[in-house]
Amino acid sequence: MREYLLTLCITAAVTYLLTGPVRKFAIVAGAMPEIRARDVHREPTPRLGGIAMFFGLCAGLLVADHLTNLDQVFESSNEPRALLSGAALIWLIGVLDDKFEIDALIKLGGQMIAAGVMVMQGLTILWLPIPGVGTVSLTQWQGTLLTVALVVITINAVNFVDGLDGLAAGMVCIAAAAFFLYAYRIWYGYGIENAAPATLFAAILMGMCLGFLPHNMHPARIFMGDSGSMLIGLVLAAAAISITGQVDPDALKLNLGGSTRDTTHALLPVFIPLVMPLTIIAIPFADLVLAIVRRTWNGQSPFAADRGHLHHRLLEIGHSHSRAVLIMYFWSALVAFGAVAYSVHSASGMWVMLGVVALSFVGLLLLLLPRFTPHTPRWAERLVPPRYRRRRATADEASATSAGETSAAETGEEDEGDRAPIPAGVNGATAIGARSRFSDRRKAGSSR
Numbered sequence: 001m002r003e004y005l006l007t008l009c010i011t012a013a014v015t016y017l018l019t020g021p022v023r024k025f026a027i028v029a030g031a032m033p034e035i036r037a038r039d040v041h042r043e044p045t046p047r048l049g050g051i052a053m054f055f056g057l058c059a060g061l062l063v064a065d066h067l068t069n070l071d072q073v074f075e076s077s078n079e080p081r082a083l084l085s086g087a088a089l090i091w092l093i094g095v096l097d098d099k100f101e102i103d104a105l106i107k108l109g110g111q112m113i114a115a116g117v118m119v120m121q122g123l124t125i126l127w128l129p130i131p132g133v134g135t136v137s138l139t140q141w142q143g144t145l146l147t148v149a150l151v152v153i154t155i156n157a158v159n160f161v162d163g164l165d166g167l168a169a170g171m172v173c174i175a176a177a178a179f180f181l182y183a184y185r186i187w188y189g190y191g192i193e194n195a196a197p198a199t200l201f202a203a204i205l206m207g208m209c210l211g212f213l214p215h216n217m218h219p220a221r222i223f224m225g226d227s228g229s230m231l232i233g234l235v236l237a238a239a240a241i242s243i244t245g246q247v248d249p250d251a252l253k254l255n256l257g258g259s260t261r262d263t264t265h266a267l268l269p270v271f272i273p274l275v276m277p278l279t280i281i282a283i284p285f286a287d288l289v290l291a292i293v294r295r296t297w298n299g300q301s302p303f304a305a306d307r308g309h310l311h312h313r314l315l316e317i318g319h320s321h322s323r324a325v326l327i328m329y330f331w332s333a334l335v336a337f338g339a340v341a342y343s344v345h346s347a348s349g350m351w352v353m354l355g356v357v358a359l360s361f362v363g364l365l366l367l368l369l370p371r372f373t374p375h376t377p378r379w380a381e382r383l384v385p386p387r388y389r390r391r392r393a394t395a396d397e398a399s400a401t402s403a404g405e406t407s408a409a410e411t412g413e414e415d416e417g418d419r420a421p422i423p424a425g426v427n428g429a430t431a432i433g434a435r436s437r438f439s440d441r442r443k444a445g446s447s448r
Contacts, residue, residue, distance in 0.1 A: 003067045004184070004203040010063045011207025015056030019215045022052045023222040031099050031225075045220060047098040050227025053208045054091045057235065058084070060204035070200060072193075079197040082121035083238045090114040090155070090234050094227030107226070108152070114234060115151035118241075119144050125244055151237040157288045158233035159226065165218035167325050171283065171332045172232045173209035176202045176239070178336035182343065183243055198243035205235045218321045282335045283328065334359050 026032065026046035061080055064070040074080055093110035096102055118124070124147045127137045138146065162168035180202035187195035209232065215221050224232075314324035341355075 001184070001188075003064070003069045004180075004199065006067070007060050007064045007070070007200070008203045008207040008210075011056045011060035011204050012211035014059040015052050015208050015211025016214060018052035018055055019049060019212060019222060022048055023215070025051075026222065029099065045223055047223045047225030048095065048227060049212060049216065049222045049224035050091060050094050050098070050229070050231050053212055053224065053228045053231055054087065056208045056211055057087060057204055057231070060207055064200055064204075070196075073196045073200055076193065077197050078122045079238075079242055080200070082118040082123035083201060083235065085121060086114040086118040086123075086151075086238070087231055087234055089117060090230050091227055094225060094230045098225035098227050107230075111152050111155050111230065111234075112148055115148040115237075116144070118151070118238065119147050123147075123238060123241060125150075125241055128244070147241055150241060151234060153285065153288070154237035154240070155230050155233035157285045158236065159229040160288050160291060161283070161328070162224065162229040164321060164325050164328075165220035166213055166216045167328055168229050169209040169213050169216055169224065169232070170325065170329050172236060173206055173213070174329060174333045175236060175336050176205040176209065178333075178340050179236075179239055180206065181337075182340050183239070186243065195243050198239045201235055201239035201242060205232060205239065208232060208235070218325065283332050 023046050026048040029048070031047045032044040061084060064080075065074050090111060093102075093107060093114075097107060125138060125143045158168055158172060161171060180199060183195050183199040183202055186192055187199050212224060212228070216224065314327060315321070319327065338355075
């Protein structure tokens with residue numbers, strides 16, 4: 001466990017430290033697209049955050065290769081090299097898209113090629129454990145098609161939810177944490193070495209997301225762009241592919257005696273690799289399916305962008321930006337960790353299901369309270385960055401504000417400069433100037 005934690009910390013540190021310089025590079029390179037009608041942010045924000053995340057991935061793999069208990073993963077398996085090859089290719093495509101806005105079909109082709117590169121190096125699904133049937137071996141073409149399909153679906157599902165500050169990185173981090181617990185239990189608890197690469201991939205993925213989140217939380221100073229969203233989607237898919245079909249029922253030494261129900265519960269650790277990838281991307285996948293159905297129903301292309309995603313709908317019903325992100329975090333954690341808890345405590349599955357139902361009820365209550373805005377407690381304000389603290393108006397500011405209101409009321413005029421944004425460059429820029437402040441709360445580019 002210490003080696004995994006060290007790898008996670010190194011990956012997070014490298015990603016965090018490189019995000020600042022990458023942000024300045026993105027500003028100089030002009031990777032700051034204009035604000036579109038469907039965007040939520042109000043100021044041009046640099047992209048290319050995936051550059052820092054990719055170098056964090058490389059640092060994590062390099063550190064793991066020199067650790068005593070993890071170097072065997074690189075000696076006995078070619079999967080880390082396959083992951084690095086596919087990640088480098090998808091990262092280059094994402095960087096080009098962040099800068100030049102390449103066509104959606106070209107990106108889809110690049111995603112399939114990246115998945116094919118990983119398949120050629122051994123990162124593929126060889127067989128599937130199917131409940132009621134047993135182990136089903138796959139042919140080379142079947143395994144390749146299934147692997148490519150899983151990679152493409154996961155990449156696009158993660159890319160679809162990358163619409164709010166900190167949303168994609170946080171949801172993938174939660175999914176990676178749940179997957180790490182499951183894979184580590186299979187590797188350490190049952191002694192199955194085939195689960196070691198998946199455990200390593202999940203730890204590195206958590207480090208990439210945790211290192212990038214401080215720069216990407218609302219209000220975001222930099223976006224990961226397609227170079228980051230497609231990268232973490234590919235790493236998440238690689239972790240699922242690495243462990244799917246690699247769990248041997250005989251190696252688990254399960255007690256398969258008794259009734260059919262007891263046998264099914266005992267085989268849950270074998271069948272859970274089929275369910276775990278689906279639960280990890282359940283929320284992004286649901287958003288993906290709804291978006292395709294919505295756009296096709298309206299006569300649009302499935303790749304056409306709109307403002308109908310789940311996070312957009314949360315904003316429309318009255319939730320703040322931060323609350324919408326936290327609600328999406330809640331549902332992702334509920335689905336992912338619920339599946340892990342059910343696989344671990346299969347004998348008490350009823351209690352796990354009751355707990356999931358109770359937490360779902362809490363989540364529904366949160367959805368019905370869009371006007372409630374949580375605040376950081378006074379005693380904890382020193383533990384959070386200054387931009388997350390509540391502002392305290394001083395006596396001088398209060399008197400100046402009241403004097404200004406009185407003057408405006410007497411003259412009957414309103415200063416036009418109070419409504420105009422203060423030009424300050426880029427959102428959250430520290431190298432250019434202070435953050436612009438907008439009194440107009442309407443979304444940029446929107447007719448509302």
